[in-house]
Amino acid sequence: MRRLVVLGAGTAGTMVVDKLRRRLARADWLITVVEPRDQHYYQPGFLFLPFGEYTPDQLTRPVAPLISPGVELVHAEVDRVVTTDDQVVLADGRRVDYDYLVIATGVCPRPEQTPGLLDGGHWRRTIFDFYTYEGALALAEALDRFDGGRLVVHITEMPIKCPVAPLEFAFLADEFLRGRGIRDRTELVYATPLPGAFTKPVAAARLGSMLDERKIAIEPDFLVERIEDRSLVSYDERRIPFDLLVTVPLNMGADFVARSGLGDELNLVPVDRHTFLAKGHDNIFAIGDANDIPTSKAGSVAHFSVDVFARNFTDLAAGKPMTGRFDGHANCFVESGRGRGLLIDFNYDTEPLPGTYPVPGVGPFRLLGESPVNHWGKRAFRWMYWNLLLPGRPLPLPAHMSMAGKHQPSTKE
CATH class of the missing domain: 3.50.50.60 (FAD/NAD(P)-binding domain)
Structure with missing residues (x-):
């Protein structure tokens, strides 16, 4: 056997x-x-x-x-x-x-890999993560106590689990703070090691414009070296002070x-x-x-x-050669707040593009476009995860990415 x-x-x-x-x-x-x-x-x-x-x-x-x-x-x-x-x-x-x-x-978060993240006495007091169950619960209490100031959403380094999640957190934080009536006295900053909001230019432009619309400042190419005096300090000695830091620590296997x-x-x-x-x-x-x-x-x-x-x-x-080839296919719903979301679909060779998914011209999901349907698609995924995905039951989605329904954006888009 x-x-x-x-x-x-x-x-x-x-x-x-x-x-x-x-x-x-x-x-x-x-x-x-x-x-x-x-x-x-x-x-x-x-x-x-x-x-x-x-x-x-x-x-x-x-x-x-x-x-x-x-x-x-x-x-x-x-x-x-x-x-x-x-x-x-x-x-x-x-x-x-x-x-x-x-x-x-x-992979899992490794906060100990960044000097000052754990040893400065601020962990889960003014510095929080949401990539762990315990961290997300602790952050919920901190957000309820938060009464304004500078809230920084930060990525230590790529790769990380679900790379759009920090963006989603920033969008949802904007909505949450507006609901509490304290957005006008909160400065939201998004600090990333990437040169923009995403790794590929079309999606980076779209997601970057969504940050701008919500008046969330982006600090690109920010490679953190240490946490010091309630500030993120980069290797080039840029400093980002914070009152509340929501960070994604280094992810390691x-x-x-x-x-x-x-x-x-x-x-x-x-x-x-x-x-x-x-x-x-x-x-x-x-x-x-x-x-x-x-x-x-x-x-x-x-x-x-x-x-x-x-x-x-x-x-x-069965003694046969492996002929299947994974093409890097990924798609991710991006929760953008206010009951809306967008969807990105890409692979090793093709960046996220506008269009419709999974049926060309029909959708029902919009690619790189905000819609309530995308929001509900993300929410419905939890049921699919427990009942279809984990048990290994077939889903009506091809493993390989298709260009059907996608198009190159015009300069006006």
Whole structure:
């Protein structure tokens, strides 16, 4: 019997085991997933917790019921992978043999990597994050207490999970502060290491204009070196003082990746960007946020990439070549406040463009255009996540990006 071991039961790992359990014969394949936590979090919901939306029970579910029957679930931390022996060593000393290994342990915020972020005594007092459940809840209390001043939304470095989420937070903060009647005495600043609001020019121009419309100042090319005296200080010695800082710390992969000699400087696993096969290995894959593919670390990427991976792995198990090629497809709803949102859809080679999605000319979603339908599409995604995406059920969305319905913007757009 051959053994497939998946490390991590987050979004990508859960989809992998649930899809492959239906595809691989139980008489031939033992599938094991290793996950230390007993709760699974709907991470896109963290964005809304600081603004009093969603309740904790809407964002968490036990891990075990999300895993298909016939998959062995091991609750444990991973110490390291011994690639020469095809073994995973757990923190308690147990060893798990594998024929094929899938690393799906994602990334997490590392505030300790920025001097002054944790050691200045301001963490979760005047400095907050919302990429963790605990951080989002603490930020909700801080926003309720906030009575004006300078609120800075900040990204330490790319890549990060859901790269549009900090923009969404800025838009929602603008709406929230207006609702409380204190927007006129609050200065909102968006500090980013990027040269603009996004990585690609068309989307950067559109999102940048949305910041301007809301009078949110942008501080581009800001590479933070330290936090000092309630100020962000960049490597070129620019300073951004704050009364309340909402930061996205450096995102890094799991430490066992480094201990195993499998990662880069951010503990991301270098892989073939089309098949997710780890470079230098013929039986190790990294999927979801855990790898270094040059696209967004977002749930949609996990979904589309797992679709390609599952078909490829089924062929590999049958002794056939892997012919599926992931094209970097990502799409993300961007909540812009006031009951509206926009959608971006792109891949390795094509930047986000205006148009309609998924049906050309019909939509119902607008690309790079704000609409109430996009807002409700984002809200509906939570139901789809728990009931369709995680169980690995098919969605009527192609894994590969299509140019249908998209167009190059005119200079007037």
